[in-house]
Amino acid sequence: MPPRSEPASLTGPLVSSTPTEIPLPATSSSSEQQAPDMEPYSTFPSxxxxxxxxxxGFIITLxxxxxxxxxxxIPLLSTQFSAGSIQSINLTVTAYAxxxxxxxxxxxxxxxxxxxxxxxxxxIALYAAASLGLALNRESYAGLITLRVLQSVGGSPTPALAYGIVADAAPVAERGxxxxxxxxxxxALSAVxxxxxxxxALATAGxxxxFVALLLVAVVSxxxxxxxxPETGRRVVGNGGLEARGVSKTWWSWGRGLVHRTRQRHDDSGNCEKQPEPLVKMVGVSKSRRQRWSLQDAVASFRIILYKDAFAVLWMVASSYSIYYTxxxxxxxxxxxxxxxxELQIGLVFLPGLAGMTIGGIVAGxxxxxNYAVIANKNGFEPEDKEKHDISMFPIEEARYRHCFIFILLETFLVIGxxxxxxxxxxxAVPITLQFFACALSTLLSHTSSALLVDIFPNSSSSAYASGQLMRCGLSAASAAVLQPLADAVGRGWYFTIFSLFVNISCAFSxxxxxxxxxxxxQERLAKTP
Known part of the structure; x- marks a missing residue:
């Protein structure tokens, strides 16, 4: 049987390397059943x-x-919680990261x-509970750190799950x-x-x-x-053709089912024959849905970091993003x-950097x-046949990093300036303008290296995404922790000079x-992969 057009490893955030077959309902005899490679990738309509x-897009704003x-x-929190210094509140940022x-x-x-x-x-429920706790917490610094960590645990995985839902519902050619x-x-929502x-904070002096506003966003979500x-997990509902059960059903479906059962109990025509359940519920579903979770699944993204080619790209992802985060x-x-x-003026100062981040992402795309088209033509490949290219032979690193050294050099001068x-x-106006361009270039470099990371792990793109977030947030947490002590020790001019040289030289080296x-x-890694 020819291979399926969609590898199973692209269908969710973290999946095993062994494809999981989802039994599909039979429409007639087994001899007339449609071949697996002819099945639609997804039954979800446009x-x-x-x-x-x-x-x-709304939910991942959490x-x-x-x-x-x-x-x-941050300045207001340091006063309200008697933390003693800005550095103490920066530690809550580190814990969150x-x-x-x-x-x-x-x-x-x-x-x-x-x-x-x-x-x-x-x-989402955990996030809402943590937000409520933060709104009620008035003076406990320990409570602030703990609840911010819980808020992060509740909100931070939502982009990875969103990516998985997109991969479930849309084939590769239509995910963009x-x-x-x-x-x-x-x-756009996060920019405000x-x-x-x-x-x-300015209007309420607290x-x-x-945190009440964040609670409302969580409740609406x-x-x-x-x-x-709807449930989209391909191990649960296949390509969408299998019926969701239990907690995987929407509350709307639960409500409709309850109303339907209530009406049936009041139906006086008890002689009617009970209609058989749709065949989709009876064809091998129990085995396909009985999944085992192991610690190995959770550490897949950690294993990716250990590959030499991946680590070089991951350092570029993390170090370039750390500029924006700093x-x-x-x-x-x-x-x-x-x-x-x-507080209001400080909030407005963030807008140019966030606008730069948005524009940098668009330009990066x-x-x-x-750049891919240029390098493909240079090496005799047809750009429109990207999915037919042998990634093990295509110089994808050259394609993605074309002209990157120029952007890194510009970023160095912007951060120092x-x-x-x-x-x-x-x-x-001068630092605000520099902030705009620095954040734009930081995002451009980070998105470019993230695209390369997904390219070199085509069969485990979601695991690669998680490893990128692991490295990115880890380095960002470290930069937040050392920012204030080093700036106090050497002054902001020298701090940003040292920081810029360290980050951008390491980016260029990567x-x-x-x-x-x-x-x-x-090629060495692919040769060793079973």
Whole structure:
């Protein structure tokens, strides 16, 4: 039998390397049954995919909005919780980032085994409970750290689960149509986070109502997902043709079933023959749905880090992203202490950086496709036949990293210039403008390297995504932890100079290593993979 057109390993956030066959309902005799390779990849209609795109875009703001809305509150939190220093509140950012790095791998693997829907609903509920606790917490610093960690555990895995739902519902050729608007929706909503957080804190002279606002977002997400989000896990409902059962059913379906059963009990025509259950419920479903979860599933993303070719790309993903993250942590303190801005003004200062992040992502998407076409033509490949290319032989590192050294050099000067502009208290328009371009280039480099990471792990793209988040958040947590002590020790000018040189030189080294040795390392890894 010819191989399926969609490898099973692309159908969820974390899956095993062994394809899992989903028995499909028979429509007639076995001899007349449709061949597996002729089955549609997904039975979800385009209207449902469109709805899922924007629903998931809203839900994953629980990850991004939670971070951006918090940054303008840092000076106020240090006063309210008598933490003693900005560094103490920065530790809550570090704790949040650590949980953000570790939790996706665990919950993505659980969602792969037991379905997206129940895991996602549980995470949203946990996030809502943590947000309520933060709104009620008035003075406990330990409580602040603990609840922020729980908030991160609840919100951070949602992008990985959203990616899994997209992979479940859309074939590879059509996933971009979902992922583009999904991420744009999330970024647009998250961009207003600092403004909302700063405005609410300024109006109420406290942080409680900011966490109430996050609670409301979580409650709306829970209701929308509970009533309307279908189960898409391919180990649970196959390509969508199998009926969801138990907690995988939507609350709307539960309500309709309850009404139907109530009507049946009041039906006086008891002589009617009971109709047989649809065959889709009776054909080998129990075995296909009985999944076992093991620790090996949860550590798949950790194993990817150990590959030489992957680590070089992962360092590029993490170090380039750390520039954007460092700016987000530094802005509240800088514009409070240096420029004397209030909470609302600090929130507004975040907007140029977030706008730069959005624009950088758009430009990265265009450049990735253009650079691929150039290198494909150069090596005698047809760009439109990308899926037919032998990735083990194609110089994908050269295609993705084309012109990256120029962007890294520009990023170096922008970050250094920002530090010295702040050091000499130049007009705030200067650091704000530098922040825009620095965040744009940081995102461009991070997205480009993330695209390469997915390219070199085509059969485990979601596991690669989780490993990227692990490295990215881990390095970001470290940068947040050392930011204030080093800035206090050497001054902001020298701190941003040292930080820029370290990050960008290591980025350039990662790019050079990948372009020089990446193909050989990748071929060596593929040769050893069973």
């Amino acid at each position: 209207s449902m995919r469109t709805y899922l795109t924007y629903l998931l 990850s991004t909005l939670t971070a951006t809305i918090y940054f303008p509150l 650590v949980a953000q790095a570790l939790s996706p791998a665990l919950f993505a693997s659980l969602a792969d085994c037991f379905g997206r829907r129940p895991v996602l609903l549980g995470l 149509a979902m992922l583009g608007p999904l991420l744009s929706t999330c970024n 986070g600092p403004v909302v957080g700063g405005a609410v 942080v409680e109502w900011v 829970l209701l929308l997902a509970g009533f309307t989000l 700016f987000q942590v530094a802005i509240p303190v800088i514009f409070d202490e240096v420029y004397g801005y209030n 265009k450049l990735v496709d253009r 920002y530090g010295w502009a702040v050091r000499y208290h130049v007009h705030p 790019v050079a290593i990948s372009m020089r040795a990446g193909v050989g390392w990748r």
